[in-house]
Amino acid sequence: MMYAAVGDRLVVRGHQVGEPVRDAEILEVRHEDGSPPYLVRWSDNGHEALVFPGSDAFVEHFEHEATDTKKHR
Incomplete structure (x- = not known):
């Protein structure tokens, strides 16, 4: 399963x-x-867009500072 955090690529x-x-x-x-x-x-x-990544995509995870939080709507 794919997962990400704000600031990942x-x-x-x-x-x-x-x-x-x-x-x-x-x-x-x-x-x-x-x-x-x-x-x-x-x-x-x-360009900014809402993306539902497919099987051709992956996430590069980066170290995030403790103050970074995920933004939710």
Whole structure:
């Protein structure tokens, strides 16, 4: 099961040969267990979107300060 925290990075592999890998900063996690969907900001264009990652995606986890908390709506 995929899980993330605010500040982690969502990475999506290209679907076709030659298609670039996309990545985004996770801005908001909507479930307390860290499961999707995630509000992200794409690094290639700055667009913010609500994402339900597929099997072509993974999360890069980063160390978070103790003051970091997950944002919920």
